[in-house]
Amino acid sequence: MNYQERILKILKSSYSSEKSSILSEKYNIVTFKVLKNAKKSEIRDSIKKIFNIQPKSVKTLTIKGKQKKYKNFSGKRKNWKKAYIIFEKNQNIKTMKNIE
Numbered sequence: 001m002n003y004q005e006r007i008l009k010i011l012k013s014s015y016s017s018e019k020s021s022i023l024s025e026k027y028n029i030v031t032f033k034v035l036k037n038a039k040k041s042e043i044r045d046s047i048k049k050i051f052n053i054q055p056k057s058v059k060t061l062t063i064k065g066k067q068k069k070y071k072n073f074s075g076k077r078k079n080w081k082k083a084y085i086i087f088e089k090n091q092n093i094k095t096m097k098n099i100e
Contacts, residue, residue: 010046
């Protein structure tokens with residue numbers, strides 16, 4: 001897979017929660033689920049390519065999977081990566097629920 005193909009596959013979906021909706025309204029920050037091995041520079045390039053907007057900055061964090069138990073079976077949810085994309089005040093981005 002070359003770099004251009006990877007750029008298009010980095011963003012998995014937009015992420016919506018109470019915190020992310022407050023950040024979006026107040027500070028113009030959009031939240032995405034991204035590939036676990038994605039770098040900040042790749043995420044920035046992906047946003048630039050898909051939405052034609054240059055982000056101000058990108059912040060990432062890895063969410064650890066929770067231990068879950070169902071009846072007699074125990075298991076673990078997968079770890080995943082979340083990216084906060086910060087835009088300038090005058091920039092606006094229309095996100096979709098599912099990028100793929």
